[in-house]
Amino acid sequence: MPVVLASIALVDAALAGFRAATGRNGLIRKRAYYVVAMRRGLAGGAAVLGCLALVLGAVLATAPDPGTRYTGLTQAGISMLWVIGPFAAVVVASLVGYAVLPRRPATFLILLGLGPLTLIRPWVTVAAGLTAAWTALDLPTAVCTVVAATSVLAVEPWVHRRWYAEPA
Structure with missing residues (x-):
């Protein structure tokens, strides 16, 4: 269980780095820029x-x-994981579809899947933390789940403020 949740959190952190950098650079070819942003989010x-x-x-x-x-x-x-798992599965399916489909269907898949999911991501994370806290057997476990959910949500704003607050 810890490995699965840590893996989801690391993928989320890499995507948080990407989201923090999006729209901050006027280059046409941005692959290297986004790779650096994803590494920063992952770190x-x-x-x-x-x-x-x-x-x-x-x-x-x-x-x-x-x-x-x-x-x-x-x-x-x-x-x-009961709350985050379906969300993570749809995100992974969208990313795999983006990687293997031709350009137009891949773009449509990203717009259909990741666009709305990015907007509800904080709510899903909060719901997961609160669900785990509600079902926790003791207070320290409940506090740990809330701290974990809050920490995951703090990665993107930190990366944004640290590297991408000003347009490049």
Whole structure:
């Protein structure tokens, strides 16, 4: 469960870097520009995941029964995945379709899939965090789920402010 959620968070962070850079550069060929932006987002996401790992490690280390706490955290992760999983599957399907389809259908797929999904992404993330917090077995687990959801949402604004607040 931790690996699946971390993988989704890292892909989201890379796409957050892309979104932060979109519309900030007048170049015609922007591939290298967007690759750098995605790397920046990925680095920010990895830093956030590292901090979350430290928090979760501290929560597990200070638990009276670490095995029970780990089970609670895993169940909270499963709750998050029930909310985020379908969303992530549609995003991956849109990206795969964009990569393999001819230009016009691929563009239509991106506009149909990723356009609206980008708008609801924060709401899905908040819903996942709140669902996991609501179903959590204890308060530390609930707090960890809310912190995790908030941290994922903080990557894009940070990347935007750090590198892309001014047009290039």
